[in-house]
Amino acid sequence: MKITALRLFNVKRFANRGVAIEGIGNGVNVLCAVNEFGKSTSFEALHALFFQPHSGTPGDVQRLRPYSGGSPLVEADIATDAGRFRLTKQYYGGRSARVTDLATGRLVAQADEAENFIAGLIRGGTAGPAGLLWVRQGLTGIEKRSKSEEDSEKQVRASLLESVQGEVEAVTGGRRMAEIMAATQDALAELVTATGRPKTGGRYAAAIDVRDRLLAQEERLVGDVRTLREALDRRATAVKRLAELDNAEDRQARARAVESAQAAFDAAKAQGEALRTAEAEGKLARERRDAAERELSAYRTALDQVEQKQAALQAAEQRREAAVGKRHATGAGVEQAHAEVAAAEAAEQEARQLLARLDAALRAREAQARHAALSERLAGAEAARQALEAAEARLATEAIAPGAVEELQALEIDIATLRAVEEAARPSVAIAYAPGAASPILMESAPLREGEERGYEGQAELVIPGIGTLTLRSNRPAQDNSRLEKAVAKRRTLLAAIGVEDLAAARARQIRAQQIDAERRELHGRLALLAPEGLAKLRAEVAAHGARGTEDIELTDDPAQAQAEAHASLAAAEARRTGARQALRAAEPARARADEAFVEAETALAALKAERTQIEAILGPEEARGARLQELSERFEQRDRHGASAQALVQRLRATVIDLESAEAALRRARSVADATDKEAATLREAIAGLNAEISTRSDEAVEEMWGEAKEALAAASARVEGFAAEIRVLQRLASALEAARAQARDLYLKPVMAELTPLLGLLFDDASITFDDKTLLPQTLRRNGHEEDVERLSGGMREQLSVLTRLAFARLLARDGRPAPVILDDALVYSDDDRIERMFDALHRQSRDQQIIVFSCRQRAFQKLGGNVLTMTDWQP
Amino acid sequence: MFRFLHSSDLHLGKRFGNFTGDLPSRLREARHGVIARLAQHAREQGADTILLAGDTFDTETPAPEVRRQALAEMRHHAPLRWVLLPGNHDSLQAAPLWAMLAAEAPDNVILATAPQPLDLAPGVVLLPAPCTTRRPGRDLTEWMESYATPEGTLRLGLAHGAIRSFSEDAVAGDVIAPDRARRAGLAYLALGDWHGAVEVDSRTRYSGTPEPDRFKHEAPGTALLVSLAGANALPEVTALPTASFAWRELDLHLLEGDDPVTALAALLPEARARRQTLARLIATGRTHLAGHAALAGAVTEAAPDFALLELVEAGLATACAPDDLDLIDRAGALREAADALLAEAGDASRSAAEREVARAALARLYSYAQAVAS
Known part of the structure; x- marks a missing residue:
């Protein structure tokens, strides 16, 4: 199909006006005009002509209408293999669609038929992407879009992604396909998982759960109902059986059988009783006979024994007498030995005690003596001590420091010497009295005797009686007599220290002290002798010895002798005791033997006596013994006879006895039959009661109704599950059909398109190729110069170029299929740069050899280079 | 007497x-x-x-x-x-x-x-x-x-x-x-x-x-x-x-042109009786995708009136017109998927269960497509 002319009237801005584009030819046709000139209006009108039915007024049609209203009219001349036609459509008032054959002017079709004609043109009969060939500025498909979408900048810069997606959608069913697939998958997903299993929480799974639950419930209830029915059946059987058991005739028959068996048993038992009685009697008779026999023979034996027993008895008595005698004798010996032992022990004891007392007395005495001596010694020691203390006290007063006396003596001598020296040096006077001088001269108030030379110091006054007082003056320097004074002072000090008046007293005192000291030494020696370990010890000793009490024994003058005597007597006593003991030990065995012999003899005697008594008891008094023997013999014979007859009776009875055991067994059997019947009846009644309860319980629970209910509910639930399963099968079938159709569409169209696209891409880009995502069927990457680029990142220009090229590829494909369609581009290359535009132009021209391309553009300068058939718009009036 | x-x-x-x-x-x-x-x-x-x-x-x-x-x-x-x-x-x-x-x-x-x-x-x-x-x-x-x-x-x-x-x-x-x-x-x-x-x-x-x-x-x-x-x-x-509850199996046989909702309305008892009615709607015959969806919707809508109202649609075949599929998508992969499911639903070489799954999947695709489109 090719478009040769387009005319439109009353469309959009052309209210009550019309424009025509005539002479559209093969190859590239370009309509370049400034904006608002009507290019896009033309494009939209052309689009509406082909794609909007004349009868409808959808948004796209509404947009064709001028603001002032009116009926848009669009007309196009086309050329096809079948001829040249004019397509006319008017919308709104006077809506119509017509197809006229241009060659003949004949009306080919109108209204719906005309629509069908047009549809056939653009679709080529089967599904075809003719709409793809229309490309607007920035828009890629002819899908319905909202106004806001169309206006939005975002949409203007539509990506290649969408561009090719639009194509793919058109081929593969588009968004509707996607939505339907989604709806199918959603419906499916509500029921099953991706792997086809029932989805947890989904209605299908819930239905299966309900079904399974009901299945289990139904099974359980079936069990319950079966149990119930079994109970009913068992009960019926039991009731029937019970009725049989309770049958009156059978009951009576059983009672009769029991009665007759009882009678037979009673008879047998009575017979048995008689036999037992006879047997007991027979046994008694035999026993009595035997007893008589025994008695008789015993009597005879006793008679034989009586003599010899007598002799033995006498011998035994003699033996006993002897034993008694011997026992007495040995008993006395033992007594005596015992007495001796006791006496000896007493004596020994006494001697021992005496000796002990004696020893004690001796010790006491020694102690007493020792105490006295010690006391005496203590007294002496204490006296010595007092004396010693007194002597020491005296010595303390008399004692002079050693050397003091000698020092004093030396001092005396020294003083005398010094005085002599001094006397010698002093002036002195002497007088020789004329005989008869009456009165001596007084010197210093002391008469100056004849011849007496008297010294003086410094001056001396001599009173001469009768004469006067003569004064003598030496007039010599004062003599130094300090040595003498010192010595005298020392002597004075020494004397004072000693406490005596002079040397003589000191000497006397020294001698006294020496005497006292000697005395003290002596006393000391004495004390040491008396109390060598000190007084205190001595005192303790005295006290210790003084504590002993006096003895009770009077000691003879010679205690040692007494002691020796005591020792001797003790030894004697011990010897005696030992002897006595030995004698006793010798005597005791003898007595034991004698005792034994006595017991033996006694025993033997007692035995013999008992025998004799027994025999005598058997025999009775001697005089009656013959009669007794006779009597016993007779009794034995009588009883022997009686026993024989009893035995005969037993034999007779035994021969005729009935078998008690059989009778009893018969009775038991008859009874057991009756009992078993009663028991079974009782058991049955119990069982029936139990079953009644069970049945009643279950019937109260209404299990049968519940079972019926569950059964029906299960059927409904199973049907529901099957319904879901069918639904799933349907949905799965639908999904697979859709998948298959889409895959087929892809194989049918997309691959050939790709084949066509590749050379076109080569025109634009060196070595470029596009890869498509296998699942989404969307272009994924553009490979250029060895680089992979994500198509979403391509520039707007490149995207629009790809879009145009894709459409060209589709157009080629259609043309190759014999369904050529024009490619109409409305400002389709707004983002492309000049260089790229030229390449695009090349591509367009290359295509245009067998393809009509109509380009609307406002870019006059850029599109000048496109060349081709330049179109113009002219006014047109229909 | x-x-x-x-x-x-x-x-x-x-x-x-x-x-x-x-x-x-x-x-x-x-x-x-x-x-x-x-x-x-x-x-x-x-x-x-x-x-x-x-x-x-x-x-x-x-x-x-x-x-x-x-x-x-x-x-x-x-x-x-x-x-x-x-x-x-x-x-x-x-x-x-x-x-x-x-x-x-x-x-x-x-x-x-x-x-x-x-x-x-x-x-x-x-x-x-x-x-x-x-x-x-x-x-x-x-x-x-x-x-x-x-x-x-x-x-x-x-x-x-x-x-x-x-x-x-x-x-x-x-x-x-x-x-x-x-x-x-x-x-x-x-x-x-x-x-x-x-x-x-x-x-x-x-x-x-x-x-x-x-x-x-x-x-x-x-x-x-x-x-x-x-x-x-x-x-x-x-x-x-004597009954206080009515248990009814309602036989809804649809021809391809029938409007299931209308047919259903004719079949259902009057409103007051519904409370005491347990109804099982046995749908048989053929209907197109939209009719199928409408029927399910109508049953869901009417169910609260009833003690019980359930739809058994195992016997109801789905007839698919190109228009039905156009409502899913005119072209593209969605349409491819719808075509594949339709083919499978009508493929006699497959088991009835598989065909039913494919049919249901197509119906589901239809309802999803409607939901997405709206």
């Missing part, structure tokens, strides 16, 4: 677990309500006896409330006499049930639990054949032949079980001789077991259940009023309506 009401198969206590919501309890209650309706008919028609030919109770061990309430209702209608015959559902095997019924039954309830004659009126004797077990395995009515009555006595038979193939439980063997009435000299043999009313011969009838419980029988539930002028006179039988 002796008149009585003949009914059977009340199945008191049946639970209807296959339904949901309050329908089971309504259905159950309806069964109990039958007692009162039977009594009302009997009073109105001057009958003093109601013969229930077995299966009065649905189970051998009905819940106590079912049993007690039934007896209380029966007592309420004294002096009307009720004769209860053990059927296969409530056979004598359920001895405790019958023992309890015997203990609790009021004077106007007669339990026909033994094959022994019951005097219903002077000169009228009833010969019952109670079911001894669930499956007696023999003809229990045999004894009626050998039992002699004075000349001129009106002999009535009462039995429960199958004649020929009239058996609700489809058990062979327990077959009642079809000519038992004739052979036993019965003026009328009242039968139970078959839930639909059937006239076996002029003297032998199944009354059917007075309150249907399944879609199997077309006729509405009735009870039979039987009037007997004499031992030799033919019985005069009138069916009296």
Whole structure:
């Protein structure tokens, strides 16, 4: 199909006006005009002509209408293999669609038929992407879009992604396909998982759960109902059986059988009783006979024994007498030995005690003596001590420091010497009295005797009686007599220290002290002798010895002798005791033997006596013994006879006895039959009661109704599950059909398109190729110069170029299929740069050899280079 | 003239677990309500006896409330006499049930639990054949032949079980001789077991259940009023309506041009009756995709009017016109898918199940396509 002319009237801005584009030819046709000139209006009108039915007024049609209203009219001349036609459509008032054959002017079709004609043109009969060939500025498909979408900048810069997606959608069913697939998958997903299993929480799974639950419930209830029915059946059987058991005739028959068996048993038992009685009697008779026999023979034996027993008895008595005698004798010996032992022990004891007392007395005495001596010694020691203390006290007063006396003596001598020296040096006077001088001269108030030379110091006054007082003056320097004074002072000090008046007293005192000291030494020696370990010890000793009490024994003058005597007597006593003991030990065995012999003899005697008594008891008094023997013999014979007859009776009875055991067994059997019947009846009644309860319980629970209910509910639930399963099968079938159709569409169209696209891409880009995502069927990457680029990142220009090229590829494909369609581009290359535009132009021209391309553009300068058939718009009036 | 009401198969206590919501309890209650309706008919028609030919109770061990309430209702209608015959559902095997019924039954309830004659009126004797077990395995009515009555006595038979193939439980063997009435000299043999009313011969009838419980029988539930002028006179039988619920299978056969919705509207009962109606719409014939969708929609729309309304469309073939497919898509992959499904639905070499799946898938595709388009 090719478009040769387009005319439109009353469309959009052309209210009550019309424009025509005539002479559209093969190859590239370009309509370049400034904006608002009507290019896009033309494009939209052309689009509406082909794609909007004349009868409808959808948004796209509404947009064709001028603001002032009116009926848009669009007309196009086309050329096809079948001829040249004019397509006319008017919308709104006077809506119509017509197809006229241009060659003949004949009306080919109108209204719906005309629509069908047009549809056939653009679709080529089967599904075809003719709409793809229309490309607007920035828009890629002819899908319905909202106004806001169309206006939005975002949409203007539509990506290649969408561009090719639009194509793919058109081929593969588009968004509707996607939505339907989604709806199918959603419906499916509500029921099953991706792997086809029932989805947890989904209605299908819930239905299966309900079904399974009901299945289990139904099974359980079936069990319950079966149990119930079994109970009913068992009960019926039991009731029937019970009725049989309770049958009156059978009951009576059983009672009769029991009665007759009882009678037979009673008879047998009575017979048995008689036999037992006879047997007991027979046994008694035999026993009595035997007893008589025994008695008789015993009597005879006793008679034989009586003599010899007598002799033995006498011998035994003699033996006993002897034993008694011997026992007495040995008993006395033992007594005596015992007495001796006791006496000896007493004596020994006494001697021992005496000796002990004696020893004690001796010790006491020694102690007493020792105490006295010690006391005496203590007294002496204490006296010595007092004396010693007194002597020491005296010595303390008399004692002079050693050397003091000698020092004093030396001092005396020294003083005398010094005085002599001094006397010698002093002036002195002497007088020789004329005989008869009456009165001596007084010197210093002391008469100056004849011849007496008297010294003086410094001056001396001599009173001469009768004469006067003569004064003598030496007039010599004062003599130094300090040595003498010192010595005298020392002597004075020494004397004072000693406490005596002079040397003589000191000497006397020294001698006294020496005497006292000697005395003290002596006393000391004495004390040491008396109390060598000190007084205190001595005192303790005295006290210790003084504590002993006096003895009770009077000691003879010679205690040692007494002691020796005591020792001797003790030894004697011990010897005696030992002897006595030995004698006793010798005597005791003898007595034991004698005792034994006595017991033996006694025993033997007692035995013999008992025998004799027994025999005598058997025999009775001697005089009656013959009669007794006779009597016993007779009794034995009588009883022997009686026993024989009893035995005969037993034999007779035994021969005729009935078998008690059989009778009893018969009775038991008859009874057991009756009992078993009663028991079974009782058991049955119990069982029936139990079953009644069970049945009643279950019937109260209404299990049968519940079972019926569950059964029906299960059927409904199973049907529901099957319904879901069918639904799933349907949905799965639908999904697979859709998948298959889409895959087929892809194989049918997309691959050939790709084949066509590749050379076109080569025109634009060196070595470029596009890869498509296998699942989404969307272009994924553009490979250029060895680089992979994500198509979403391509520039707007490149995207629009790809879009145009894709459409060209589709157009080629259609043309190759014999369904050529024009490619109409409305400002389709707004983002492309000049260089790229030229390449695009090349591509367009290359295509245009067998393809009509109509380009609307406002870019006059850029599109000048496109060349081709330049179109113009002219006014047109229909 | 002796008149009585003949009914059977009340199945008191049946639970209807296959339904949901309050329908089971309504259905159950309806069964109990039958007692009162039977009594009302009997009073109105001057009958003093109601013969229930077995299966009065649905189970051998009905819940106590079912049993007690039934007896209380029966007592309420004294002096009307009720004769209860053990059927296969409530056979004598359920001895405790019958023992309890015997203990609790009021004077106007007669339990026909033994094959022994019951005097219903002077000169009228009833010969019952109670079911001894669930499956007696023999003809229990045999004894009626050998039992002699004075000349001129009106002999009535009462039995429960199958004649020929009239058996609700489809058990062979327990077959009642079809000519038992004739052979036993019965003026009328009242039968139970078959839930639909059937006239076996002029003297032998199944009354059917007075309150249907399944879609199997077309006729509405009735009870039979039987009037007997004499031992030799033919019985005069009138069916009296007793059912409160109608169970209906509606046959919707569509030709390709038919509008299913219109056809459906013509078929459905009037609005008020729908509440008491359980309807199963059996769609057969052919319809196009849109008709199919419209039918399903109409059924969904009408369903709330009904106690139950379900659509069985397995027998409905879908005819697909190109226009139908155009509504899915004129071209493209969607159309391809639709064409493929259509072809598969009509492919005779495939199994019916596969064809049905393909058909349903196409219908689904159609409805999705409509939903997406709108």
